Amino acid sequence: MSELEARVAALEARVAALEGDPRQTATSTGGIVSYSGDVYLAGDVTWSIDYSPDAVLDLPPDRAVEVLAALGHPVRLAVVRALLRGPAVAADLQAAVGLSSVGQLYHHLKTLTSARIVEQHGRGDYRLAARTVVPALVLMLASADIAGELR
Structure with a gap:
């Protein structure tokens, strides 16, 4: 979007x-x-x-479950956190999240794009969809609140 x-x-x-x-x-x-x-x-x-x-x-739960599952993996959450700072190419994302192969990264990116959290623009260029920026931050904040990590 x-x-x-x-x-x-x-x-x-x-x-x-x-x-x-x-x-x-x-x-x-x-x-x-x-x-x-x-x-x-x-x-x-x-x-x-x-x-x-x-x-x-x-609200129907199917898409919400897909989004929560996509964000529920540590590597995928790290990818989203990196993309919140700005668009990135696959090689930079791979380095930012500490993956040893680009294949591992593409596996996680496929899940994030299927859940409509991440968009691909051009070959190997990824970004968060504008409509997902605030909701993603809210989900991160709400999960920290539930976990008792907020002061």
Whole structure:
């Protein structure tokens, strides 16, 4: 997803929230779950989303499980952390995450691209999709919170 597409998606989410989309507004029984961020790492990304807890529980689990599984491997998380700093070619990623072969790297990149976390631009050039920057950081922060690592 391009930066323009990410911005349009964010605007559509905000308009839906203002218009009372039931997926993105608090319910009288459930409250609201939200996250947002303004990130200036390899580029400027702004993202905000609000959902009712009931709507979150009603989301289909298949794609979420794929994303969580992709990020649940130490090497893949290291790749995502490296790409949060900016796009990289395969050789630089291989060195950054300490893999002995490019084949190992491509195995992990295939999982990350299948989960739509990482995008390939050109031959051997990888980056995080703009729409995944803030959610990936939120997942990293939330997992550290659950693990009791936040002060």
